[in-house]
Amino acid sequence: MARVPLAIQLGAIALAGAAVIVALPSFIGYDTILQITLNFAFAILALSLGFVWGYAGIFSFGQAAFFGLGGYAYAAAAINFGDSTPAILIGVLLPALFALVLGYFVFYARLSSIYVAVITLVVTLILYKFMGQTAKPSYMIGNAMLGGYNGIPAIPPLNVPGRPDLFAGPEEMFVIAGLTALAVYIGLRVLLAARLGKIVVGMRENELRMELLGFDTRFYKLVAFVIAAAIAGLGGVMFANWNAFIDPHVFGLGFSAQPIIWVMIGGLGTLIGPILGAFILSTLSLELGTQKTIDINLILGLVFTVFVLLVPQGIIPTLRKFWTDRRPARDPDAGANASREASSHG
Amino acid sequence: MAERGAPLLETRGVGMRFGGVKAVEDVDFRLEEGELRCLIGPNGAGKSTFFRCLTKQYQPTSGTVLLRGRDVTRAPTHAIARQGVGIKTQVPNVFDGLTVRENLRLAATARHRGRAIDEACDQAIERLSLKAIGGHRLDRLSHGQRQWVELAMVVTSRPALILLDEPTAGMTHAEVEHTAALIQELNRDSALIVVEHDMQFIRSIATGVTVFHQGRIFADGTAETIMRDPRVGEIYLGKRNLLS
Ligand SMILES: Nc1ncnc2c1ncn2[C@@H]1O[C@H](COP(=O)(O)OP(=O)(O)OP(=O)(O)O)[C@@H](O)[C@H]1O
Ligand SMILES: [Mg+2]
Numbered sequence: 001m002a003r004v005p006l007a008i009q010l011g012a013i014a015l016a017g018a019a020v021i022v023a024l025p026s027f028i029g030y031d032t033i034l035q036i037t038l039n040f041a042f043a044i045l046a047l048s049l050g051f052v053w054g055y056a057g058i059f060s061f062g063q064a065a066f067f068g069l070g071g072y073a074y075a076a077a078a079i080n081f082g083d084s085t086p087a088i089l090i091g092v093l094l095p096a097l098f099a100l101v102l103g104y105f106v107f108y109a110r111l112s113s114i115y116v117a118v119i120t121l122v123v124t125l126i127l128y129k130f131m132g133q134t135a136k137p138s139y140m141i142g143n144a145m146l147g148g149y150n151g152i153p154a155i156p157p158l159n160v161p162g163r164p165d166l167f168a169g170p171e172e173m174f175v176i177a178g179l180t181a182l183a184v185y186i187g188l189r190v191l192l193a194a195r196l197g198k199i200v201v202g203m204r205e206n207e208l209r210m211e212l213l214g215f216d217t218r219f220y221k222l223v224a225f226v227i228a229a230a231i232a233g234l235g236g237v238m239f240a241n242w243n244a245f246i247d248p249h250v251f252g253l254g255f256s257a258q259p260i261i262w263v264m265i266g267g268l269g270t271l272i273g274p275i276l277g278a279f280i281l282s283t284l285s286l287e288l289g290t291q292k293t294i295d296i297n298l299i300l301g302l303v304f305t306v307f308v309l310l311v312p313q314g315i316i317p318t319l320r321k322f323w324t325d326r327r328p329a330r331d332p333d334a335g336a337n338a339s340r341e342a343s344s345h346g
Numbered sequence: 347m348a349e350r351g352a353p354l355l356e357t358r359g360v361g362m363r364f365g366g367v368k369a370v371e372d373v374d375f376r377l378e379e380g381e382l383r384c385l386i387g388p389n390g391a392g393k394s395t396f397f398r399c400l401t402k403q404y405q406p407t408s409g410t411v412l413l414r415g416r417d418v419t420r421a422p423t424h425a426i427a428r429q430g431v432g433i434k435t436q437v438p439n440v441f442d443g444l445t446v447r448e449n450l451r452l453a454a455t456a457r458h459r460g461r462a463i464d465e466a467c468d469q470a471i472e473r474l475s476l477k478a479i480g481g482h483r484l485d486r487l488s489h490g491q492r493q494w495v496e497l498a499m500v501v502t503s504r505p506a507l508i509l510l511d512e513p514t515a516g517m518t519h520a521e522v523e524h525t526a527a528l529i530q531e532l533n534r535d536s537a538l539i540v541v542e543h544d545m546q547f548i549r550s551i552a553t554g555v556t557v558f559h560q561g562r563i564f565a566d567g568t569a570e571t572i573m574r575d576p577r578v579g580e581i582y583l584g585k586r587n588l589l590s
Contacts, residue, residue, distance in 0.1 A: 195455060202441060202452045209439040212401060214427035214456040214503065 006193050010186050021178035025171040033174045035286055038242050040177035042278040044235030046262040047184050050274030052228035053263060055192060057204030058221060059113055062102075062120030063232045063259050065127050066095035068250030070233025071240035072131070072146070078156040080142040085161040091237035092230050099229030100222070107221045121256070128251035151247025155240050168241070177238045181275070184231055188271055191227075200224050254297070261300075265307050267314025276315055352415030354379045354507055354537050355400070360409035361561075362392075362399050369395040371561040373409070379506070382533045384548045384569070385541045387558030388582055393541045394436050396558065397509050401426050401433050413507075427456070432500035436511040436541075438492045442485040446476055446495050449484060453499035470498040474528060490521040494528070501532065508532060510540045514547055526550045545573055557581075 025033055049063040074091030078084050102123060106116050135148025144152065158176060159167040168176060191197050203210050203217050210217050240246045249255055259274075262281055267273030281300065288296040311318050355377040362370040370392040377383055385393050398404040400411060402423045411419045413429050421429070441449050447467065454466040471477055474494050484492060493513055500508055510529070514522045522544070529538060529551055542548055548555060548569050555572040557565040559581045565572060572578055 198452055198455060205441045205443055206439055208403070208435075209441065209499075211423040212427055212433055212435070212439065213453050213499065214424050216422075216424045 006189070010189055014182065014186055017182045018179060021182065022175055024178075025174050030170065033170055034242070035283060037170070037174045037177045038239070038286075039279045039282050040174075040181045041235050041238035041242055042258075042262070042282045043181045043275040044177075044184050044238060045232050045259050046266070046274035046278035047181070047188060047271060048228040048231035048235065049259040049263050050266070050268075050271055051188050051192075051231070052224055053260075054267075054269040054271075054274070055197070055204060056200045056221065056224035056228075057113075057207075058225060058228075059117045060120045060225065060228065061117050061256055061260070062124050063228065064256040065120070065124040065251055066099060066229040066232035067236040067239065067259075068127065068131075068246070068248075068255075069095040069098055070236025071246040071250060072152070072236075073233070074237040074240045075152045075155040075246055076141040076144040076146075079144040079152070079154075082156065083162065083164050084156060084158045084167075087156075088158070088234075088237050091240070092233045095233035095236070096226050096230040099226045103222045103225040107218045107225070110218065124251055124256050125253065128248050128253075131248035131251060147247075149248055151245060153245050155244045155246065157244065158241055173241055177242070180234065180238060184234065185271055185275065188231075192271075196220070196223065261304050263314075265304070265311075265314055267316035267318070270314070270316040273314050273316035351379075352412065353377060354381070354414060355539075356412040356415075357400075358410045358412070360396070360399055360406050360411060362395050362404055363407050368561050370399060370406075373561075373563055375556070375563065377507070377537055377539065379537060380533070381537045382529070382551065382553045383537075383539050384551070384553050384555045385539055385558060386543065386548070386555060386572075386582070387564070391558040392561040393558050394511055395561075397433060397435075397511055397539075397541070400509065401431060427503070427505075430503075430506035431509065432503060432505035432507070432536075433509040434493065434496045434500055434511060434513060436515070438489075438496045440484045440492055440496050440499070443483065445481050445483050446487075446498075447471075447480045449495055450498055450502055454502040457503040466502045466504075470501045473501060473531060474498040475524075489515075490517045490525075493517070494525075497528065497532075505536055508536045508538045510538060512541050512543070514542065514544060522547060523550075545569075549573075 024036075028036075045063060045067045048066070049060065052058050052060050052063070070091040073094040074084075074087045077087035077090040081087055102120075106119055111119070131146065132149045134146035135150065137145070139146045139148075146152065156164070157167045158173065159165070192201070199210070199215060199220050203215070203220055207217050236246075236250070239250075258281070259278075262277030263274045264277070265273075265281065266275065266277030281303075284303065285296055285300055288294075288299055313321070353376045355375070357373055357375045360370060360373045360375070361368065373396060375396075385396070387393055395404065399406040402421065406419065409419070410417060413426075413431070416429075418426060418429060441452060444452065450467040450470055451463060454463045454470075458466050471480060474497060476494060476498055479487065479491060484495060487495065493515075497510070497513065513529070514525050517525060526547060529540060532538060540551075540553075552569060555567060555569050556563060557572060557578050564581065565575060565578055567575070
């Protein structure tokens, strides 16, 4: 790959991406706008896992839970405040705080990675049970009814700060969700190029060496975990806006498995991969959902299995390898293993 | 440094047991600032385990570890590193997917910021003569080169104490000689403890020797006296003395 300075590279991506996102709603139908808006929310969730798993090497089963917490926190706050601006902040901060507490116990106890996976999964399922039994009126947060398995309907949409009467319609929501996903992508690219990113990748590559060099890996794992939770929460805020509704299925086993599948299909250790995985699978499941002949989970499971067997590295790393292998071998070091290169091209 | 100050490293009664296995037992060890000491002993004598106790990869099950008089028995691994102890482990711990320079940059990031990171890298590359391979990925280097890179990573933080666990294992004769020269160069700034089996090598860096046997300190002395000690020859390979 040509050595374009990162700032220029990201600047170009930001400009081109923003232009496409802003222009697109005029060219596509209403249904497509809604579908892609949902994809953007899912892409943010996928990015959060792509970062924490693919770069920090922490396999978190709980990203969907942080996403759900973000959605619920936004819903409850927006209903109470009648203004979305502080609600967005709460939708990001609550999951981050939750991750801080959970991560503290998990990482400072030096639990092995398999326990981290199991504990994040268990916490997710506990949240599912808990949210499911909140139908009683005693589970009111101010004016917001949590509503048990029926969820929270009529969540107020995003509005211009201080002007609840000026709120986002589907087209604006498309642009906001798209720009947010783009900003998260660029933010993560910058983060990975910075000190913290190098440390986090070093930890993934050789945790013992990092400790022997003097890095407190517990601390850096916690930081990565909290950042990823905040990002997932932001995705949840977009999701709660998407159809003004959220229910406990975001804490369910099936939903929690989805980001993992997106990341694996798109490519672990990349950022574009998870976005792509989210777009492909989320679109596919919607398309399949409109027909009633075959169970959609059966097909998705089949797609996933075939994928893992045929393209085990995921789409993006496979494409990159194909690309570098085709170029004349000027540099013998290029090519092999490009996917796990710790340099932070996303 | 200070004549009357506490030693750089001191252990009192340090022990490490795994269930019934006493890998290290009741070790009283002293190392002065700037000293170069070799640690020898047959396989399984507890040399690596002792290093792991010093760097808290293992929490010693008994005893006390002092660095410059400060009790660090309960300090975690990263804190030991921050107090100026660097280690090259027996099996190299490096970042295989990164280039030599990237490895060193990451290592230097632990203790430096901004420009100082590059300066520390350049210095380490210079001191260990790694310039020619700066852009190579670690998984493409020879075993000997990997050891030198690991050593260079340790050097970026200018540690007061460097622990080297079998730094010449698997090296060619020429590489061993180069490593001996490197160790003496490093000894100008740091104290070192070197685990080594090769007597020729130990003599070439002319230093004090501590012998481990079955987890305990078995003997202590100069390279010459240790090599002529028939008891040491016996535990070591069953030879009458280490020069034969
Ligand atoms: N994690 C562990 N669990 C159980 N026993 C261990 C562990 N680590 C080391 N030991 C035991 O402790 C003893 C000392 O091992 P150690 O690796 O420290 O020896 P060494 O002197 O470094 O040997 P070598 O020259 O082969 O490297 C051995 O009997 C070993 O089996
Ligand atoms: Mg050993």
